[in-house]
Amino acid sequence: MPEPLVRLTAPALPFWADNIDTDIIIPSREMKGTGKTGLAAGLFANRRYRNPETREEDPDFPLNQPAYRAARIWLAGANVGCGSSREHAAWALAEQGFRAVIAPSFNPIFFGNCVRNGIVPVVLARELVEGLGSPVTVDLEAMTVTGADGRAHPFGLPAEARTMLMEGLDPIALTLKDGDAIAAWQQADRAARPWAWLA
Amino acid sequence: MAAAMPSLFETLWRTHEIRPGLVAIDRVMLHERTGAAALRALEAAGRRVVNPAHAFVVMDHIVDTRPGRTDGTLMPGGQAFITETRAAARAFGLTVFDVTDPDQGITHVISPELGIVLPGLTLVAPDSHTGTQGAFGALAWGIGSSEAEHALATGTLRVGKPGAMRVMVSGRLGPGVTPKDLALHLIATHGARGGEGMAVEFAGEAVTALDMEGRMTLCNMATEFGAFSALVAPDEVTFAWLAGRRHAPKGAMWEQALAHWRTLRSGPDAAFDREIAVDAAEVQPMVSWGTSPQHSVPLRAAVPTAAEAGLAPDTHARALAYMGLRPGQPLRGLPIDGAFIGSCTNSRLSDLRRAAAILKGRRIAPTVRKALVVPGSQAVKRAAEAEGLDRIFEAAGFAWRESGCSLCFFAGGESFGAGERVISSTNRNFESRQGPGTRTHIASPEVVAASAIAGVIASPAELA
């Protein structure tokens, strides 16, 4: 389960083409294990390395530059996380230490995967994203993002997502608290739609 | 006066909404690429699968599709995904469609074949193209792996309500124009984000005239329209298709289900958040030129300029550089190196029949280095073989494979080559989708077949 996150100040990686898909975040060939770990080295592999096989770094890629090596916030372009719904994209980011992605818009599946994996998805107007600089502060209490120039910009997040991120909650535990309501629905549904039940 | 009858989507949503933001899930499907991770995470947390009879596990994504396959994969390390998913699924008592199972196939192909998806159900899978199954009037959508854990452990999902959108397709598709072309036309016209956040209902004469396979192709491509999900209202075509399928209700239960299913349609004055009208007569055979399904034009057209394509110049330039094309270049006549017929978009029996009809008595051009046909399921494969389609494909120079996702995407093993131009019946022409550096043009199976013969992108009508 992710660590609770209330406020984070960290270097912010500027890598913001529009439509960065999950295959750019983690190419399928980098998804070697069956689990959620061992993915950090494959993050952005096709851009980060000159040769992904030998892991020879591309010095032009910002993550390989001293200012951004310790980045924990990613400044991205519109429709970030589009393409394949692989959750490995969020796992790889989380394992690398990323706790926030700031972009003009998100692919909805990727947005949800970020929240579930302790990464704050921040939707911010393009000009603001591009003007943030580094470091950046993401504050879930104040619901603001503050750029290197000290200017704070408000952002929104569904209440449940915010609670989960701030408390480091697992959504399954949260839902199982609603066990009675679920059981009641199921009982009524078995009567109304018996054909929908295989056992 | 009765209140306006809601949209089909609204009805499905209300039926399953336990409370706002919490929706009951009737079926969960997993595949070997992410199944082990989801199941093992459940196990590690000491959780159980709340209803194992409603969860199905399919080996489709990385399985080898060469004849005589085993658990071994061309993807390095892929075997572990298969064996670990199998072991975890068995430990939880889930139904597994295994590598050598006679019912194995691509999730979205076998689910309808086995009556796992039914009208009125909610169905989720950790796969982007799960909306394919909405062709049966089910609310089906792709989820992440953690959401799959959630659905398995609780029988529900926390999910924000999507908007309701209707794409009304009037008239009929012309001869030689397929549901794939309709989908590419829609995406090219309204953009790869045209359906974003929406449960998109396809309706109108051209849609109801489609058979189930055509409806599945259309719903499959709604993913490339950015849609949350896709729907076609179930009708007699749907019911006839499902009758007698393994997991479909039987006897009195079937009658009860039918009575329910016949109510599953949008009211005449149902409200939609967005509506689009398409004239089927305007749709032409399509092909993609760039690196998004949105980058598609009629087959007879040329590579568009950035302005013609409505794209930012840098996006356009990057796509063209990747594809090795210039604006103004005709698509027809572009030499191809490979051809692929398969995927959850176009790998069903009717797709194979239409492609085989074009290939019959012909041979692919010698310059086409690699041509594959991969049936969507073992059932499709058997049916095709019973009709002799496999012999037509093989005589034409196509390799006839075992069912699976295969070269729909590059899993790290088998691929088309870097810089190679491939005509493909799949749904995604993203950079490196079919192999590092491979240039994919997506089109209907018949255009793939015709192009393989011509050795250049070609329309079936042009073949001598």
Ligand code: SF4
């Ligand atoms: S056939 Fe292709 S699009 Fe369909 S599920 Fe498999 S990989 Fe995904």
